[in-house]
Amino acid sequence: MSAERARTAAVIDVGSNSVLLLTVEVDVQGSVRTRDAALATTRLGRGLHDGGALDPAARAETRAAVLDFAARARAAGATDVWGLATAAARRARDGAAFVGELAAASGVPIAIVSGEEEARLAYAAVAAALPATSALLVVDVGGGTTELTLGRGEAIVAAGSVPLGGLGLTETYLAGDPPSAVEVARATAAVDAALAASGVVDAARAAGAAVAASGGTATALAALDLGLVRWDPRRVHGHGLSAAALAALRRRLETTPAAVRATWPALDPGRAGILPAGALVLARVLAAVGADAVSVSEHGVRHAYLRRRLADAGVAADFGRRSA
Numbered sequence: 001m002s003a004e005r006a007r008t009a010a011v012i013d014v015g016s017n018s019v020l021l022l023t024v025e026v027d028v029q030g031s032v033r034t035r036d037a038a039l040a041t042t043r044l045g046r047g048l049h050d051g052g053a054l055d056p057a058a059r060a061e062t063r064a065a066v067l068d069f070a071a072r073a074r075a076a077g078a079t080d081v082w083g084l085a086t087a088a089a090r091r092a093r094d095g096a097a098f099v100g101e102l103a104a105a106s107g108v109p110i111a112i113v114s115g116e117e118e119a120r121l122a123y124a125a126v127a128a129a130l131p132a133t134s135a136l137l138v139v140d141v142g143g144g145t146t147e148l149t150l151g152r153g154e155a156i157v158a159a160g161s162v163p164l165g166g167l168g169l170t171e172t173y174l175a176g177d178p179p180s181a182v183e184v185a186r187a188t189a190a191v192d193a194a195l196a197a198s199g200v201v202d203a204a205r206a207a208g209a210a211v212a213a214s215g216g217t218a219t220a221l222a223a224l225d226l227g228l229v230r231w232d233p234r235r236v237h238g239h240g241l242s243a244a245a246l247a248a249l250r251r252r253l254e255t256t257p258a259a260v261r262a263t264w265p266a267l268d269p270g271r272a273g274i275l276p277a278g279a280l281v282l283a284r285v286l287a288a289v290g291a292d293a294v295s296v297s298e299h300g301v302r303h304a305y306l307r308r309r310l311a312d313a314g315v316a317a318d319f320g321r322r323s324a
Contacts, residue, residue, distance in 0.1 A: 007080075007315055008035060010073035011306040012066055012108060014085040014099070016045030017143025017167045018216065018270060019062060021069040022302045023076045026310065026317045035076050037233075039216075040065035041270025045088035045144040045167050054092045063102060070106040082309045083110035084301070086118055087144030087165060115161025118301055119147035125304035126212045126297040127154055128320050130238060135209035137201070139285050140300060141217040141278045143167035147301075148200040148285070150209060158203050162194045164281050166217055166274035174277050177258050184254060187277065191284045201288045211291040214300035217278030220271050222296040224249055228266035237298035243286050246294070250279045 089095035122140035173187035261272035
């Protein structure tokens, strides 16, 4: 690390379902300590289709969250705050203009990342946090899309983004509360078709790849599987979720009303409404790959993006090595 003292920096991740804040302190050895982490469910991608406009209420909620998180990061001592925006900003006809408005209002530079770049960032975060010696498929189920990346070590073999997100699938196929068996069957068929069309899952199966997952869907499922009464990233990170346990969680999610799911301990209420769809996607990925388990990473796209921006600023941050 080129700096002579610790440096505090932050990233704001503007997703289709939620806005995330991560503020970290990097010491002189490059070890990372999380100073603050927060989530606001704003559903920027609600009701959105390709080329459509962003929902006005979702825009307002997202703007408020970004301004709040920018101020919160600076109050925590962050001298650098960066932002990225993903599927909703990519898909909406007014996405780029809205991101520009967010950047101007918050004073935070916000980049719209492509689907493939988002997939590569997810892989970089997981590969650094959960090193694998063999082929690895990283899955990141978001609100608007799912990113799939196959790699070995730090080398990426194939990457892609498919239009399968927890929010979009819920709105399109799983409107029932709880969803009906017919709705689930239709959603499953749509997910299977999209995964087959991507090619990445087939390549992962041929390579005998292990599967790891990042993002809110995966971490929420891990928390449920662990029976956590309060959120604990140290227990979630690296948790092995078996295909059998995931199937049991799916049955529980698909037969429980959203209002009840929202009361479950350690589950963010904003995630409760779309988690059945997210669980369905992850389960179908495991089935398509032929994997019997998935390793859950608490590190995701925001971690890799922040590490990249710090590196550009001359700060080598090792997110796999935590300071006390």
